[in-house]
Structure formats: structure tokens, C-alpha cells
Amino acid sequence: EAQVTQNPRYLITVTGKKLTVTCSQNMNHEYMSWYRQDPGLGLRQIYYSMNVEVTDKGDVPEGYKVSRKEKRNFPLILESPSPNQTSLYFCASSYLGGRSLNSPLHFGNGTRLTVT
Amino acid sequence: SQELEQSPQSLIVQEGKNLTINCTSSKTLYGLYWYKQKYGEGLIFLMMLQKGGEEKSHEKITAKLDEKKQQSSLHITASQPSHAGIYLCGADNSGNTPLVFGKGTRLSVIA
Numbered sequence: 564e565a566q567v568t569q570n571p572r573y574l575i576t577v578t579g580k581k582l583t584v585t586c587s588q589n590m591n592h593e594y595m596s597w598y599r600q601d602p603g604l605g606l607r608q609i610y611y612s613m614n615v616e617v618t619d620k621g622d623v624p625e626g627y628k629v630s631r632k633e634k635r636n637f638p639l640i641l642e643s644p645s646p647n648q649t650s651l652y653f654c655a656s657s658y659l660g661g662r663s664l665n666s667p668l669h670f671g672n673g674t675r676l677t678v679t
Numbered sequence: 680s681q682e683l684e685q686s687p688q689s690l691i692v693q694e695g696k697n698l699t700i701n702c703t704s705s706k707t708l709y710g711l712y713w714y715k716q717k718y719g720e721g722l723i724f725l726m727m728l729q730k731g732g733e734e735k736s737h738e739k740i741t742a743k744l745d746e747k748k749q750q751s752s753l754h755i756t757a758s759q760p761s762h763a764g765i766y767l768c769g770a771d772n773s774g775n776t777p778l779v780f781g782k783g784t785r786l787s788v789i790a
Contacts, residue, residue: 567721596777605782606722606767621777653721667712668769668778670721 565590569654569671576644577679584639584674586654592669594657595637596621597629599650600673606653612637644678651675682706683770685781692758692788700753700784702768711751712769712778713742722767725753755786763788 567588576582588595596611598621608621612631626648628640637656641648652674658666682705692698702711710729714722726735728744728751735742739756755762765785769778 598780603782606780608777608779611777622779651719655722667724667727668714668722670714670723672721673719675719 565669567654567656567669567671569652569674571674572672573675575677575679578645579643582641582644582676584641584652584654584676586637586639586671587635588637588654588656588669589635590656590669591634592656592658592666593634594659595631596655596668597627597637597639598653598655599623599648600653601650609639609652644676646678649676649678683768683779683781685766685768685784687784688782689785690787692786694759694788694790695757698755698758698786700766700786702751702753702770702781704749704770706749708744708748708751708770710771711742711744711748712771713751713753714767714769714780716765716767716783718764725766758786758788760788760790762786 570585593614597609598606600606607623609627610621610629612618615634618629654671655668657668684703686701712727713725715725716722726742731746731748733744741754744751765783767783768781
């Protein structure tokens, strides 16, 4: 089954403790992206990757890192999480950044992160 | 940067009623995308519109893009509880930059 898999689904951590949220897709998509969703602010892009070893900042990259060493994986790293990073995070993938009718963005089921 | 405004922010309708959600862009669109999010889950692609005046339907959901390609509407006919969720529009305003999304419209359908 074609899917984007994020882990974990829920995560509670403390300020400053490094964490990684994993994202994997099995559709051979070149494009992958991370978003955060907050009430009243909607869905905002953190980082995206057009292909292996190519990553770019989105609208809210501060406090986050990503890597794209393999096509299928795009982990999101929080080196020193802070409470303002408490949010619902989504990973997505597609062939053409979601701009093609034949390849819309496929989203994972989300990771709800709480930083205390 | 691209600004997408969705209205209303939330909507409660009685089962069987029709409803419309709007998405307005500050810039001309290369493409307009509608996604649905069930509460606490990921987004699911509904439809994509590219041409001015274009209209597409999927089951009881119809989306239109106006002639100027700056506004889209999503219309649900005879709403059902399965239609409940958050509807988001996404926009491509350049053809080579990532999509941006509106803040979403939260739809509740009550019996």
C-alpha cells in the first residue's frame, strides 16, 4: 500500500532534549516536506526536499533540521526542543511538489508533539 | 508571499443541507488544490483546478475556480456526517515553489 509513515504518532518530551521524528515513503517520490499545524495558523511548511541531498527552508525553519540521505526517508530533527514547538507535525511526499494532478501531496497521519 | 484566505473558519450544518467553502488568493494561481483532513489525521487530496472557470466534481463535492483564477469555492450537496472534517485549500502561484495552504475550514455535520 502506498503510504507516508511517520513515527511516533505521539511524543511528549522536555525542553532541550533532542528528538527525531521519522518519515518514510514507499512511492519513490522525489519531493518530501515537513509541515506543522497550529490552531489559527494553519499548515506551515518547515523544510522541503526536492531530491536526495537537496533540502530547502520553508516558512518556519527555525529550531529544526532535516536530512535527505535516502530517497525514501526525510527525518525531522529538533536539536533543542522548546515549548513553542509543541504542535501537530505532518510529513508529505509527491513527484512534483504536489503540483501535478497525477501526483498530489500524500500526507502521513501526523505526529503530535508536546514539549514541556 | 502567497496569501490564501478561507471562509468561513468553521461551519456547522444539519445533515442533508448544502454548503459552500471559499478560498481566495491574493495572487493569480497556477493551480488550486483542495484537501480534506479528518480530525487528528493527515490530509487527503480531493481535487485540483488549474484553468479559469474550471469545475470538477467528486461524489457530492464540487469545486470551481473563477475565471480570474484567484478564487475557488467548494460546494457540498446534501451533506453527510462523513463530510465532517477540516477542508484546506492549497495554492501554487508560481509553478516552481512549494504549495502554500489556507488555514482551513472546520466542518461539522449534525444529525
